[in-house]
Amino acid sequence: MVRMFDVTSLRKQREVGGAWDMIPIDDFGKESGAFTVVVPSCWESVRGFENYRGRARYTKKLTVAGGNVRLVFKGVSHTADVFWDGKKIAHHYNAYTPFDAVIKNCKAGEHILEVIADNRYSPDSALHVPNDYHSYGGITRPVLIEEIGDAYIEYLHITPIKKDVWHARIKASVLLLDEDSRGYGASIELCGRKITTENLCFGNGIAIITAEVEMDGVEEWSPENPKLYTANITLFKNGTAIDDLNERIGFREVAVNGDRILLNGRTLFIKGFNRHEDLGNIGCAIPETMMNTDLDHITYLNANLVRTSHYPNDERFLDLCDERGILVWEEAHARQLKAEQMLNPNFRKQTEDCIYEMITNHYNHPSIILWGIMNECDSTTEYAKECYWEQYSQIKSLDSSRLTTSATNKYYKDLCYSMPDVVSINIYPRWYSNQEPIGVLEKIWNHIKENGGANKPLIISECGAGGIAGYRSLTRVKWTEERQSDILEELISKFGSVEDLSGIILWMFSDCRVDEEFFHERPKTQNNKGVVDIFRNTKLGYETVRNEFGKLDTYRNR
Ligand code: ADA
Secondary structure: OOOOOOOOOOOEEEEOOOEEEEEEEOOOOOEOOOEEEEOOOOHHHOOOOOOOOOEEEEEEEEEEOOEEEEEEEOOOEOEEEEEEOOEEEEEEEOOOOOEEEEEEEEOOEEEEEEEEEEOOOOOOOOOOOOOOOOOOOEOOOOEEEEEEOOEEEEEEEEEEEEOOOEEEEEEEEEEEOOOOOOOEEEEEEEOOEEEEEOOOOOEOOEEEEEEEEEOOOOOEEOOOOEOOEEEEEEEEEOOEEEEEEEEEEOEOOEEEEOOEEEEOOEEEOEEEEEOOOOEHHHEOOOOHHHHHHHHHHHHHOOOOEEEOOOOOOOHHHHHHHHHHOOEEEEEOOOEOOOHHHHOOOOHHHHHHHHHHHHHHHHOOOOOEEEEEOOEOOOOOOHHHHHHHHHHHHHHHHHOOOOEEEEEEOOOOOOOOOOOOOEEEEEOOEOOOEOOOHHHHHHHHHHHHHHOOOOOOOEEEEEEOOOEOOOOOOOOOOOEOHHHHHHHHHHHHHHHHOOOOOOEEEEOOOEOEEOOHHHHHHOHHHEEOOOOEOOOOOEOHHHHHHHHHHHOOOOEEOO
């Protein structure tokens, strides 16, 4: 399954799943030994490749009816080179955002699709670097093949706007694959309203449709009532429907008012978890059944938000958050990049591409209320300020309807507090230091208020403690589950009592695999701060968090 709802009824679209041949490629380019693997998957889940960092060629034979063919890759980790009948048709960097390739006028019959996936670290890779999470390898998210006509719908974006009543601001993009641009029209339907556009006007092969429609009478989307509506766009050529696309949207508004985050006009208090896409020995290629189970846990824990630390997530997970009313802080890919890493010549373009692909593909999810960037990256120099400003500006140019933020740990040296809508800090009192939590928060917050962050909402975007699953001891020393539970209880009860705080996001939901460069501070070469282990077995802190989050409301009267 590629989405949690039918995205089309007209377009000939199917998933390219099942068995593929995988041939590892050594550092000299020598290919040897073919393995049968199922896609999507990480090669780390293939026997013998549990710790493989390198390249592999995936091959699949496909039969098409003839005409224009579009391949959509939801995620290849972390760099992909795609070939069709031996001819290179696409290159993409970043495991966490989708990309596509169009082959025009394909002959009917059998063709060979090949994907070389590469998860090596190298100077070419500015974002996938040795880190406190694992950059898996392979075709880790679903692949689609589509047989399309001489034009197709690229996207349909709908922005809910609250005026006297709800309005839907519509923007759609249609791409032309042929010289003849005559006779194209489109209709867009949403909640019984229908807009029709005749004689689309193409420029450089792209036609943009914009409209705004009053939507009086629709139900709001909220955590309590995650009401979703389906919008459809249909493309016509000379009056005949040739393509269509469904999107699901929710009417909700997120805004800031002084130091408050407002969701549908109510002051929001975030109780959340940071979640890496990592599960047991299937790594980041989590099936939708287990994505849903993670959300069962998160709901049981009385949380109301997931931060997709530290990269864009699988669309199916976001679909489930939309359906279940779980809020999302989605994050562009970056974690703890130092100044010199941000000077990598690929850094700004790879980040720009990631932000564009994240927002263009995830635009309609009502659960997403925050776009995050640059987790704990350098924010202490003039160059860093340029990078942050560039990214915030790009986000606002693509989507002015959501809030921006960035989780910092640079505290007194951070020069970027004036830029985001919401200020977020990662602090670990009682774990990396034995300092008292409120004292730590107040000292940093006072500095933020005097340095660009005054009268802005503040979120504690990370706090928590480690607990090695199964390590139980009355000593309650660090790494015991007991100590982790004690610290989580103190953090949530104390931070939760701070009236003008806008939220607490615990680090972290589940343990995750990390790179061996971090082994010296990561027992089992895992980050052990989850309230469940990597297989979702619960730790003592699990019930503690449920109880403490359960005492905090999602909305506050302030
Ligand atoms: C940082 C970082 C996380 C994780 C965490 C930890 O805040 O943002 O990715 O590494 O520290 O576990 O120490």
